[in-house]
Amino acid sequence: MLCPYCKADDDKVVDSRGSEGGSGIRRRRECLKCGRRFTSYERLEEIPVMVLKRNGSRERFDLQKVLNSVKIACRKRPVSQEQIQDLATRVEIQALSSENREISSRIIGDSIISELEQLDAVALVRFSSVYREYSDVDQFVDYIRTLKKVKGQG
Numbered sequence: 001m002l003c004p005y006c007k008a009d010d011d012k013v014v015d016s017r018g019s020e021g022g023s024g025i026r027r028r029r030e031c032l033k034c035g036r037r038f039t040s041y042e043r044l045e046e047i048p049v050m051v052l053k054r055n056g057s058r059e060r061f062d063l064q065k066v067l068n069s070v071k072i073a074c075r076k077r078p079v080s081q082e083q084i085q086d087l088a089t090r091v092e093i094q095a096l097s098s099e100n101r102e103i104s105s106r107i108i109g110d111s112i113i114s115e116l117e118q119l120d121a122v123a124l125v126r127f128s129s130v131y132r133e134y135s136d137v138d139q140f141v142d143y144i145r146t147l148k149k150v151k152g153q154g
């Protein structure tokens, strides 16, 4: 994407989130030439990235699910929101650049695990122990919700 300041075509994405309504992605970008930051909006009119789950079903890639699962794993750990956002952005970029616009849930899980390896050992153990059993990020989120409910009732 062209930098609006110096017109260099060399930037990195520093933040990425869905816009309201979910029809687009808002990205904060940093120009690698002049260092200034700008925002881009991308319409998701292209084919969506599908996640192939272990049970053979497919669902649309959902950045929020990645964010939620990592946030849960990093709860009360010395990991900043920015680090979590960066991690999720890298996973998203990997998904968006996948061949045939399809990525397996296992690859997404493995990416999150290798990212957490560099961030926080406790978050890594939390994520990977449940992930291995449940195999899907959204199942992990459901699992943690169940735990919270049980705890809240007791």
Ligand SMILES: [Zn+2]
Binding pocket: 003, 004, 005, 006, 007, 008, 031, 032, 033, 034, 035, 036
């Ligand atoms: Zn620039």
